[in-house]
Amino acid sequence: MAKKPFMNMVGVNCPPELEDKLNKWYDDTHVRMIMDLGMVNRAVRYRRVDTDAKVATGEIQPPLYLATYDFDDQATFEKYWHHPDHEPLNEDVRQTWPNWADMRKLRAQYEVMRIWTK
Numbered sequence: 001m002a003k004k005p006f007m008n009m010v011g012v013n014c015p016p017e018l019e020d021k022l023n024k025w026y027d028d029t030h031v032r033m034i035m036d037l038g039m040v041n042r043a044v045r046y047r048r049v050d051t052d053a054k055v056a057t058g059e060i061q062p063p064l065y066l067a068t069y070d071f072d073d074q075a076t077f078e079k080y081w082h083h084p085d086h087e088p089l090n091e092d093v094r095q096t097w098p099n100w101a102d103m104r105k106l107r108a109q110y111e112v113m114r115i116w117t118k
Helices: 016-036 074-082 084-094
Strands: 006-012 042-047 067-070 104-111
Touching: 006 042, 006 074, 016 042, 016 067, 016 084, 074 084, 074 104
Parallel strands: none
Antiparallel strands: 006 067, 006 104, 042 067
16 A cells, blocks of 8 residues: 555644744754654644635634644654654643643644645
């Protein structure tokens, strides 16, 4: 069976007064630690933008920040997730952001079904 590309995504909200700290930490420390494990092919960060195309969701708002991490396949993600060198990364999150469980609004994994290109 062919490998199916796999994505881990994390959505985060942050108090406005901590956004600069979050962005500096994410860009300078967190993503570097993730990439140094050598199993993520690509990491991308997004910031939500309100447009006319927004779906009305009532009280539920999507997270302000979204990060996606691309892996070769689910097996590579599982290896990454359970790798002993992943724990220092988790410890850094806990130490830097004691309220991370409240800030993280989404964590989900997806495998590719199909890819279209132009």
